[in-house]
Amino acid sequence: MLLLNHLWIILVLPLAGAAINGLLGKNWPKVIVNWVAISSVSLAFLAVLELVREFSHLADSQIPYGGNYFNWITAGNFRIDFALQVDQLTVIMLLTVSFVGMLIHIYSTGYMAHEGGYYRFFSYLNLFMFFMMTLVMAANLIVMFVGWEGVGLCSYLLVGFWFLKQSAISAGKKAFITTRIGDFGFTVGILLAFWTFSSVDFGAMFRQAATMTPDTMSHAGVLTAIAILLFLGAIGKSAQLPLYVWLPDAMEGPTPVSALIHAATMVTAGVYMVARMNPVFSRAPIAMLLVGIVGALTAFYAATIGICQTDIKKVLAYSTISQLGYMFLGCGVGAYAAGIFHLMTHAFFKGLLFLAAGSVIHAMGGEQDMFKMGGLRKQIPVTYWSMLAATLAIAGIPGFAGFFSKDEILDAAGSGPHANIWLWLLGIIGAGITSFYMFRLIFLTFFGSPRYDEHKTHVHESPKNMTIPLMILAFLSIFGGWVAAPHLVGGPNHFEEFLHPVFAAYAPTAGVEQGASLAGSAGKSGGVAPSGGMELLHSLTGPPVIVAVIGLLLAWWLYIKRPDAPAQLAKKMHGLYTLVYNKYYVDEIYAALIVRPLLWISTNVLWHVVDEGIIEGIVNGSAHVARGSGSKLRELQSGNARSYASWVVIGAVGVTMLLLGILGMVH
Amino acid sequence: MSVVPVSYYLVLSGILFGLGVVAFVFKRNIITIFMAIELMLNAVNLAFVAFARAHNQLDGLVFVFFVIVVAAAEAAVGLAIVIVIMHNRETLNVERVNLLKF
Numbered sequence: 159m160l161l162l163n164h165l166w167i168i169l170v171l172p173l174a175g176a177a178i179n180g181l182l183g184k185n186w187p188k189v190i191v192n193w194v195a196i197s198s199v200s201l202a203f204l205a206v207l208e209l210v211r212e213f214s215h216l217a218d219s220q221i222p223y224g225g226n227y228f229n230w231i232t233a234g235n236f237r238i239d240f241a242l243q244v245d246q247l248t249v250i251m252l253l254t255v256s257f258v259g260m261l262i263h264i265y266s267t268g269y270m271a272h273e274g275g276y277y278r279f280f281s282y283l284n285l286f287m288f289f290m291m292t293l294v295m296a297a298n299l300i301v302m303f304v305g306w307e308g309v310g311l312c313s314y315l316l317v318g319f320w321f322l323k324q325s326a327i328s329a330g331k332k333a334f335i336t337t338r339i340g341d342f343g344f345t346v347g348i349l350l351a352f353w354t355f356s357s358v359d360f361g362a363m364f365r366q367a368a369t370m371t372p373d374t375m376s377h378a379g380v381l382t383a384i385a386i387l388l389f390l391g392a393i394g395k396s397a398q399l400p401l402y403v404w405l406p407d408a409m410e411g412p413t414p415v416s417a418l419i420h421a422a423t424m425v426t427a428g429v430y431m432v433a434r435m436n437p438v439f440s441r442a443p444i445a446m447l448l449v450g451i452v453g454a455l456t457a458f459y460a461a462t463i464g465i466c467q468t469d470i471k472k473v474l475a476y477s478t479i480s481q482l483g484y485m486f487l488g489c490g491v492g493a494y495a496a497g498i499f500h501l502m503t504h505a506f507f508k509g510l511l512f513l514a515a516g517s518v519i520h521a522m523g524g525e526q527d528m529f530k531m532g533g534l535r536k537q538i539p540v541t542y543w544s545m546l547a548a549t550l551a552i553a554g555i556p557g558f559a560g561f562f563s564k565d566e567i568l569d570a571a572g573s574g575p576h577a578n579i580w581l582w583l584l585g586i587i588g589a590g591i592t593s594f595y596m597f598r599l600i601f602l603t604f605f606g607s608p609r610y611d612e613h614k615t616h617v618h619e620s621p622k623n624m625t626i627p628l629m630i631l632a633f634l635s636i637f638g639g640w641v642a643a644p645h646l647v648g649g650p651n652h653f654e655e656f657l658h659p660v661f662a663a664y665a666p667t668a669g670v671e672q673g674a675s676l677a678g679s680a681g682k683s684g685g686v687a688p689s690g691g692m693e694l695l696h697s698l699t700g701p702p703v704i705v706a707v708i709g710l711l712l713a714w715w716l717y718i719k720r721p722d723a724p725a726q727l728a729k730k731m732h733g734l735y736t737l738v739y740n741k742y743y744v745d746e747i748y749a750a751l752i753v754r755p756l757l758w759i760s761t762n763v764l765w766h767v768v769d770e771g772i773i774e775g776i777v778n779g780s781a782h783v784a785r786g787s788g789s790k791l792r793e794l795q796s797g798n799a800r801s802y803a804s805w806v807v808i809g810a811v812g813v814t815m816l817l818l819g820i821l822g823m824v825h
Numbered sequence: 826m827s828v829v830p831v832s833y834y835l836v837l838s839g840i841l842f843g844l845g846v847v848a849f850v851f852k853r854n855i856i857t858i859f860m861a862i863e864l865m866l867n868a869v870n871l872a873f874v875a876f877a878r879a880h881n882q883l884d885g886l887v888f889v890f891f892v893i894v895v896a897a898a899e900a901a902v903g904l905a906i907v908i909v910i911m912h913n914r915e916t917l918n919v920e921r922v923n924l925l926k927f
Contacts (some may be wrong), residue, residue: 799919802855
């Protein structure tokens with residue numbers, strides 16, 4: 159019970175790594191910096207493993223198991239403790255974050271080997287681990303918000319890591335400011351939650367929410383408002399429509415950062431938050447529908463942009479946005495467990511895709527344009543095979559991790575208690591497009607003939623410390639979904655059963671009879687109750703698999719069979735192609751509608767009128783008055799003794815008159 | 826022998842003081858201004874002495890001694906300044922001695 163009673167140890171380890179490297183590491187050789195950074199996250203991962211072992215001995219009634227470390231804020235009846243807790247959801251997140259984080263740390267030692275600011279990079283990366291684990295272990299909204307903002311800060315620092323590059327600086331600022339818009343909603347949501355529940359503690363909030371019924375107008379209203387406001391934060395943090403624009407730009411950061419922060423962990427914080435707040439969301443049907451709609455639309459929309467991107471990392475960025483949309487779609491139709499399941503498998507295969515892309519970029523000496531690659535599969539076989547595994551996983555090819563999780567989300571969207579045929583349809587089409595653009599990436603990068611100058615570019619496989627994390631993640635991308643596999647043949651779904659207490663504890667009983675979290679299994683094993691074999695057949699031939707295979711074949715046909723076809727197709731559908739190629743001009747529209755008006759108002763009103771006119775007017779005006787009166791008054795001091803004498807006489811006469819006047823009044 | 830009423834002394838003191846003020850303001854020569862100050866001091870001394878006599882008290886006389894002492898000190902310092910000014914500027918016209926200003 160050592161770690162359960164001292165949860166802070168898990169947080170202190172990466173924080174110590176960040177502090178040591180950040181404060182002292184500047185002049186250390188890279189070996190020591192590596193050693194500090196890797197050992198701090200590895201110890202954190204081991205601590206998480208030990209925590210899980212201890213956790214498995216806990217009785218159900220003891221979960222969530224919390225620890226209260228110190229009283230942080232007290233103001234009247236507003237009281238915030240620095241409190242951490244562990245339950246099944248936290249365990250899943252901790253395992254995912256610490257394990258993927260550790261692998262990416264190891265990978266970074268190879269990828270960043272030739273970069274300056276080495277200690278700074280690892281210090282930020284460790285700091286990120288600290289904040290991310292704070293986020294998932296928090297026992298109240300405020301501590302969660304600390305982690306939430308902390309990961310945002312680390313994201314900013316790491317996107318702008320190459321701070322001499324203008325585009326990297328802008329991308330960092332864009333990421334920070336865009337998420338800030340969502341965070342505004344998040345903050346207001348926290349305030350509203352406190353106002354409603356008189357507490358921001360998860361347990362206390364949920365107990366009260368459980369007594370509220372969605373049938374009462376005022377209850378439904380306030381719960382819906384809280385849910386939507388919190389979801390705004392998730393939209394910003396998890397790059398959903400309409401605030402997704404920062405994520406593609408965030409690819410300016412080093413590739414391991416894209417893998418860790420902008421694919422595997424930080425961007426999924428929004429999904430985690432929605433799942434954590436499930437008692438509130440489950441009682442706010444309108445907010446749930448909104449979550450589902452935003453998720454499905456984003457999943458589809460971002461996938462379409464992915465088709466036309468040429469930068470290998472940009473494809474993956476849009477793919478991440480799209481996959482995050484699937485997670486929200488899962489949460490939106492009540493299948494929180496499926497959403498979290500996809501979050502976990504996505505951390506494996508998307509983390510791997512980014513790391514493999516980094517390995518490709520490394521091999522190509524910095525080239526990111528897929529049209530300048532081609533035929534790399536012989537030169538960098540490890541990268542090729544692991545990337546292929548991840549691609550099969552994300553495309554939803556049966557047997558790979560993404561298949562299980564995506565299938566469950568789409569299943570819940572199609573036949574769960576909150577099923578919505580339109581959302582399901584968007585998800586299915588998006589899945590087909592996902593398969594298409596991912597295989598397009600594979601075919602362009604690894605197949606065909608080289609489109610680069612073979613004499614100039616010396617293609618080489620990455621060093622061991624980069625390829626071993628690739629292999630481990632490839633293993634997980636293939637087998638990571640199998641925890642839910644028995645479900646396919648009619649058996650139990652271990653993953654959902656494990657998470658069940660989190661989502662069932664405060665699940666609304668009226669209206670939604672089935673525990674929202676059991677949506678998937680309830681929808682499947684209830685009803686007609688098909689036999690195991692039928693179930694398996696049904697899954698393997700279901701629409702998600704069919705569209706995935708269609709996507710694969712289409713990509714194969716366009717980029718292997720008829721390599722000249724894509725250009726012709728683009729010419730034929732010139733308008734559409736240009737529109738999608740330019741990402742629907744959303745950045746331009748935002749610039750025209752928001753950025754430029756804001757800049758205009760700031761310049762012409764706030765700067766030239768308010769600042770220069772009013773504020774400077776007051777400050778300079780008072781100085782002007784002082785100087786003006788001073789320049790008049792100084793003429794009194796003429797240097798002429800006779801005029802002084804006159805003043806003395808006048809003063810003496812004045813004082814005398816005054817005294818006489820006062821005396822006269824007294825008598 | 827009739828006693829001269831105190832008001833006579835006060836009027837004389839006022840006249841002397843007024844003359845001192847007028848000379849102090851209108852004269853240009855530093856020495857003259859200096860003498861005007863002495864005149865004013867002595868006008869005040871006269872008033873003190875007159876009141877001391879009229880009320881038959883010593884307080885006024887004590888003040889007079891003080892004034893005389895201060896006036897002596899003032900004369901010593903003042904004349905030293907006058908000599909230095911004369912030395913440096915070769916004039917005793919106060920209108921020409923006007924550099925001490927903003």
